[in-house]
Amino acid sequence: MQEKEALMHCNPTRRTFLKGTAATAALAAVGTCSVAAWRAEQAEAAATGAAKIQGASLCNGCSSKCGLIATALDGRLWTVEGMKEHPYSKGTLCGRGHGAAQWAYSDGRLTQPMKRAADGSFVPISWDDALSEIGAKVQEIIAEAGPEALAIIQDPRPSGKYYSKRFMNALGSPNVYTHAAACNLSKESGIQEATGAQNFSVDFPNTKMVVFIGRSYGDGIRPSSVKSLAGAAEGGARVVIVDPRLNNTGVFATDWVPIRPGADIAFLLGIANVLVTRDLYDHAFVEQSAVGFPEFAAQVTEYTPEWAEGICDVPADTIVEIAESLAAAAPACAIEPSWRAAFGCAYQNSFETARAVCAVNALLGCWGQKGGALITSSPKAGDVDPVKFPEVPKPAAKRLGDAEYPLALSGTGTNLAVLNGCADGAIQGVFFYNSNAVQGYAQPAKWREALSQAKLVVTIDVQMSETALASDYVLPECTVLERLELPEFIGGKKHYVALRTPVIERIHPETRPCDEIFAGLAEACGVGEYFDFTVEELAEAQLASVGTSIEEVREAGIVELADPGFAFGTPTFKTPTEKFQFASAKVAEAGLNPVIGYVPRLVEPAEGEFSLIGGKQGIHSHTMTLNLEALNAISREYQLERLWMAASDAADLGIVDGDTVELSSSECSGQVAVKVTERLKPGVLFLPTHYGGTSPYLTRAQGFGLNMMDFVPLHLEPGVGSTMSQEVAVKVRKVEG
Amino acid sequence: MQETRGGAARATAQTSEREVVRDAARVNVCAKAAYLSTIGALFSRWGDDYEAAYEAARATAADLAIAPATPVGAVRCRLENEVLTLGAPAAAVPVESLYKPWADGRERRRGVSAEFGAARHLLLGDSAQHMRALYRALELEVPMEFCAMPDHVTLMTEVVALCVDAGNHEAALALLSEHFDWLDAYEQTLLAHAAALSSAPPSARTDELARALAHGRELAVALAAAVRDLSVSLR
Numbered sequence: 017m018q019e020k021e022a023l024m025h026c027n028p029t030r031r032t033f034l035k036g037t038a039a040t041a042a043l044a045a046v047g048t049c050s051v052a053a054w055r056a057e058q059a060e061a062a063a064t065g066a067a068k069i070q071g072a073s074l075c076n077g078c079s080s081k082c083g084l085i086a087t088a089l090d091g092r093l094w095t096v097e098g099m100k101e102h103p104y105s106k107g108t109l110c111g112r113g114h115g116a117a118q119w120a121y122s123d124g125r126l127t128q129p130m131k132r133a134a135d136g137s138f139v140p141i142s143w144d145d146a147l148s149e150i151g152a153k154v155q156e157i158i159a160e161a162g163p164e165a166l167a168i169i170q171d172p173r174p175s176g177k178y179y180s181k182r183f184m185n186a187l188g189s190p191n192v193y194t195h196a197a198a199c200n201l202s203k204e205s206g207i208q209e210a211t212g213a214q215n216f217s218v219d220f221p222n223t224k225m226v227v228f229i230g231r232s233y234g235d236g237i238r239p240s241s242v243k244s245l246a247g248a249a250e251g252g253a254r255v256v257i258v259d260p261r262l263n264n265t266g267v268f269a270t271d272w273v274p275i276r277p278g279a280d281i282a283f284l285l286g287i288a289n290v291l292v293t294r295d296l297y298d299h300a301f302v303e304q305s306a307v308g309f310p311e312f313a314a315q316v317t318e319y320t321p322e323w324a325e326g327i328c329d330v331p332a333d334t335i336v337e338i339a340e341s342l343a344a345a346a347p348a349c350a351i352e353p354s355w356r357a358a359f360g361c362a363y364q365n366s367f368e369t370a371r372a373v374c375a376v377n378a379l380l381g382c383w384g385q386k387g388g389a390l391i392t393s394s395p396k397a398g399d400v401d402p403v404k405f406p407e408v409p410k411p412a413a414k415r416l417g418d419a420e421y422p423l424a425l426s427g428t429g430t431n432l433a434v435l436n437g438c439a440d441g442a443i444q445g446v447f448f449y450n451s452n453a454v455q456g457y458a459q460p461a462k463w464r465e466a467l468s469q470a471k472l473v474v475t476i477d478v479q480m481s482e483t484a485l486a487s488d489y490v491l492p493e494c495t496v497l498e499r500l501e502l503p504e505f506i507g508g509k510k511h512y513v514a515l516r517t518p519v520i521e522r523i524h525p526e527t528r529p530c531d532e533i534f535a536g537l538a539e540a541c542g543v544g545e546y547f548d549f550t551v552e553e554l555a556e557a558q559l560a561s562v563g564t565s566i567e568e569v570r571e572a573g574i575v576e577l578a579d580p581g582f583a584f585g586t587p588t589f590k591t592p593t594e595k596f597q598f599a600s601a602k603v604a605e606a607g608l609n610p611v612i613g614y615v616p617r618l619v620e621p622a623e624g625e626f627s628l629i630g631g632k633q634g635i636h637s638h639t640m641t642l643n644l645e646a647l648n649a650i651s652r653e654y655q656l657e658r659l660w661m662a663a664s665d666a667a668d669l670g671i672v673d674g675d676t677v678e679l680s681s682s683e684c685s686g687q688v689a690v691k692v693t694e695r696l697k698p699g700v701l702f703l704p705t706h707y708g709g710t711s712p713y714l715t716r717a718q719g720f721g722l723n724m725m726d727f728v729p730l731h732l733e734p735g736v737g738s739t740m741s742q743e744v745a746v747k748v749r750k751v752e753g
Numbered sequence: 754m755q756e757t758r759g760g761a762a763r764a765t766a767q768t769s770e771r772e773v774v775r776d777a778a779r780v781n782v783c784a785k786a787a788y789l790s791t792i793g794a795l796f797s798r799w800g801d802d803y804e805a806a807y808e809a810a811r812a813t814a815a816d817l818a819i820a821p822a823t824p825v826g827a828v829r830c831r832l833e834n835e836v837l838t839l840g841a842p843a844a845a846v847p848v849e850s851l852y853k854p855w856a857d858g859r860e861r862r863r864g865v866s867a868e869f870g871a872a873r874h875l876l877l878g879d880s881a882q883h884m885r886a887l888y889r890a891l892e893l894e895v896p897m898e899f900c901a902m903p904d905h906v907t908l909m910t911e912v913v914a915l916c917v918d919a920g921n922h923e924a925a926l927a928l929l930s931e932h933f934d935w936l937d938a939y940e941q942t943l944l945a946h947a948a949a950l951s952s953a954p955p956s957a958r959t960d961e962l963a964r965a966l967a968h969g970r971e972l973a974v975a976l977a978a979a980v981r982d983l984s985v986s987l988r
Binding site: 032033034035036042043044046049050051054055058087090092093094095096114117118121122123124125126127135136137139140479480523524525645646712713715 | 794797834835838839840841842843844846851855857865867868869872873874875876877878879880882883886887888890891892893894895896897899900901907908911912915916918919920921924925927928931932957958
C-alpha cells in the first residue's frame with residue numbers, strides 16, 4: 017500500500033486535505049466513479065435493506081412543537097411526517113414543518129461561533145475564546161452593576177426554557193423573559209385574571225357555535241386545530257369569523273363579520289349587553305361560580321349594540337343576532353380564546369379584550385361544558401435528585417419590568433423591559449436564545465439602538481438573524497433533528513410527554529445543542545457547578561419522575577401519562593377568589609378598571625389613513641423560516657409578501673392589483689406590491705408579519721417584503737407590557753412608473 | 754533473421770518511443786491534475802499561509818500566465834470570511850450539492866422519494882453522498898472542516914489528482930465530467946453578489962469585498978479552465 021502523499025509526485029510540496037492512505041491499487045480499481053452507477057448501487061441497497069432510522073422529534077417551524085417522525089436513510093434525512101399520536105399534529109405536519117426540516121442542510125446556517133469585529137463585520141472565533149471572552153465580560157458586568165444587570169430572552173423550547181432560566185438564575189439574575197410580549201401575553205394575562213388559567217380550548221367535537229376573534233386556524237398553527245374545526249363544521253356547527261380580513265379559515269365558516277381593527281372589545285361587550293339586558297345569561301353560573309357580576313352587569317348596560325356598532329362598525333342587528341344565537345346554543349358554544357391574532361399583543365385594549373372574551377363565555381355558562389370552553393390541566397416533571405441536579409437559589413432582586421407591568425404572566429414577563437433597560441443602563445448584558453427579538457418584538461431600530469448601549473450581547477441561534485447581527489457574539493446551535501432535548505410535557509384532556517431525539521448526525525461539527533452551550537457559558541461565567549450533568553441524564557431523571565424513560569419515549573414517539581381525570585362540568589377557577597372574576601383586585605392594584613369593561617385602542621387612523629393589521633401565513637409564523645429555500649420559494653411564487661388592500665380603497669386611490677405602493681407611518685416608509693381584494697374591510701391594510709428581513713446573511717429573506725414592526729411606534733400596553741403590534745396608522749400612495 | 758532482428762529492433766525502438774510519449778503524456782496529465790488540485794485548494798481557508806497556496810499553483814502551472822495572481826491579505830481575508838464561508842453575506846462556497854438538486858427525483862427508496870429531493874442550496878446532496886462513498890472506498894478521511902461538504906472542489910480536485918497519478922484516467926474523467934458541470938452556475942453566483950454589492954454604500958469593507966468577489970471569479974475561471982484542460986488531455 018502506497019501512501020497517498022507519495023502519489024503526489026508531480027508536486028510533492030503541495031498541501032493535501034484528505035487524510036489517510038489511498039492505495040494505488042484501490043485508486044486504479046475504483047471503477048468509473050460514475051454517479052449513475054453509484055445511484056444504481058444505492059437503489060439496490062435500499063431494496064435489500066439500507067440503514068433506515070426512524071426517530072421522533074418536535075417540529076421547530078413555529079413555537080407549537082408538533083410531534084413528527086423523521087426517517088433517515090443511510091444517515092440522510094429522507095422524509096418527515098406528522099406523528100399520529102401527538103395531539104397537535106395528529107398525523108399531519110404543516111408546510112412550515114416540512115420546510116423547516118431542510119434547516120439541517122441549509123446553506124444559510126451558522127457553522128461556527130462568530131464575533132463582531134471593530135468594523136461591524138463578523139469573524140469566526142473558537143468556542144474556547146468566545147466562551148472565555150463572554151465569561152470575562154459577564155464577570156465584569158456583575159462586579160460593576162450586579163447580576164440584575166443581566167437578562168435573557170428566549171422563545172421557549174424544551175431544553176431552552178430550562179437551561180436559559182437556570183443559567184440566568186445561577187448568575188443571580190431574575191431577568192428571564194420569553195417572546196410573549198410580542199405574541200400572546202395580553203391574551204393569556206387577561207384570561208388568567210378572569211379564570212386563573214392562562215388558556216382554554218373549545219370543545220369542538222360537541223360545539224354548536226363558535227366565534228373566532230381574529231384568529232385563523234387556516235393560517236396557523238396546529239394541524240390538529242384545523243382538523244377539529246373541520247370536524248365541527250362538517251357536524252353542522254356555526255362558525256363565525258370576526259376579522260377585518262376574510263382569512264383562510266373562511267372555508268369552514270358560516271359567517272364573516274368584518275370588524276374595525278382594535279374594536280373587538282366593543283363587539284364582545286355589545287354581545288354581553290344583549291345577554292345581560294335580555295336576560296339570556298346563565299344565572300346559576302354567575303351566582304354560584306363568579307364574582308363581580310353585579311358591577312359588571314351595571315357597567316355593561318352602557319355597551320348597547322348601537323354603541324358597539326359606532327365603535328366596531330358591526331351592525332347592531334348582527335351583534336344582537338349573534339348574541340341570541342349564542343344564547344340559544346349555550347352552553348355548547350364559545351368565543352374561541354385566540355392566540356396572537358387580534359389581541360395577543362396588538363392594542364392598548366388587548367388584555368381587556370381577553371377578559372371580555374372570558375366574560376361572554378361566563379354569561380353563556382359554557383365554562384367546562386360539553387361543546388363549550390374547557391380549562392384543562394398540564395403535567396410537569398416531578399422532583400429529581402437534588403444532589404445530581406442542585407437547585408439554583410432564587411435571585412433576591414425582582415425581575416425588571418414586573419413592577420411597572422404587574423399583570424404580565426409571571427412565566428413570561430415583558431421582554432420589552434430589556435429594551436428599555438438597555439436604553440437606560442439598567443441592563444448591560446443580554447443573551448438571546450432562539451429569539452429574533454430585534455426583527456419581531458418591537459421596532460427594530462429601537463432594539464438596535466438599545467442593544468448598542470449594552471456592554472455584552474450574545475445570541476444563540478442556527479442562523480445569522482437580525483438579532484444575531486446586533487450581537488457581540490453569536491453561538492451556533494445545531495438544528496432540531498440533530499439534538500436531544502429535555503422532555504416536553506403536553507396538557508389537555510389527556511396528558512402526554514414527548515421528546516426531541518436526534519435522527520441525523522450533527523452536520524456541522526462546530527455547532528452545539530443548547531444544553532452544551534449553556535453549560536459552557538455557565539462554566540466560563542463561574543457557575544458551572546449547576547450544570548454538572550448531561551441533558552440525557554436530566555431527561556432520564558425527569559421522565560423517571562413521571563413513570564417513563566427515554567427509551568420508551570424514543571420508541572413510542574409520545575407517551576401518555578396518568579389520566580388527569582378530566583370531566584365536563586364547571587371547573588374550579590384558580591383565581592384568588594376561586595371563582596370566575598368579572599372584577600379583579602389585582603387589575604385594580606395595577607391602576608386599571610377592575611371590572612371588565614371598555615378600553616379604546618390607542619391610535620385611531622385619521623382621515624386618509626389606514627389601520628394596519630398583520631398575521632401569519634400557512635408557511636410562515638415567524639421571521640425565522642423566511643430564509644428557508646423551499647418556504648421562501650413558495651412566498652415568491654405566490655407573491656405572499658404583498659400588502660392587502662380592499663378593492664374599494666384601491667379604486668379610490670387609482671391602484672390596481674400588482675401596483676407598487678409606498679406605505680408610511682410616523683416611524684418609516686417602504687415600498688411593496690399590492691394585492692387588491694374583496695376579502696378585506698375598507699380602511700384596513702393587511703401585511704404578513706414575517707417579511708422584510710434585513711440580515712445580509714439571510715440572502716433569500718433580505719429585502720423581501722416589508723417588516724410590519726418597522727412601522728409601529730415603540731409603546732407598551734399598560735398593565736402587561738405587550739408590544740401593541742397594531743397600534744399604528746399608516747398612509748399609502750401609489751408609486752408611479 | 755536479419756530482417757526479423759531488424760524488425761524486432763524497430764519494434765523495440767517504436768515501443769520505446771511510445772513509452773517515452775506515454776510517459777511524457779503521463780507526466781503532462783499528472784502536472785495538469787496537480788495544477789487543478791492546487792487551484793481547488795485556493796477555495797479553502799489558508800489564513801496567514803495563503804501565499805504558499807498561490808505559490809503552489811504557480812509551481813504546477815504549465816504557463817505562469819494562467820495561474821491566479823496572489824491577492825493582498827485584506828482581499829484574501831474577505832474572500833475567506835465573507836465569500837468562502839457558509840452562511841456569510843456574500844457566500845459563494847464551491848460545493849456541488851448547493852448547485853444541484855438534493856436528490857435524484859427518480860430515486861425512490863422503500864417506495865418514498867426524498868422529502869426535498871428537488872431542492873437546491875442544500876448540503877450533503879447526492880453528489881456529496883457519492884463523493885463520501887468514493888472516499889470510503891479509497892480509505893480517505895474527510896477532514897472535520899469539510900465533513901458537511903465532501904463535494905467541495907478542494908477535495909474533489911484532490912481526488913481527481915490522486916486518480917490521475919494512479920493511472921485511473923477513466924475514473925478521473927468521470928469525476929471531471931459529472932462533478933464539475935456546475936461551475937458556470939458558481940461563477941454566476943459570484944457575479945450576482947458583485948452586482949448586488951455595487952449598489953452598497955462605499956466603504957473600505959465594500960471595496961475589499963468587491964475585490965474579493967472579483968478575485969473569487971478569477972479563481973472560478975481558472976478552475977473551469979483547468980478542468981477543461983485536464984479533461985481534454987485525459988480523453
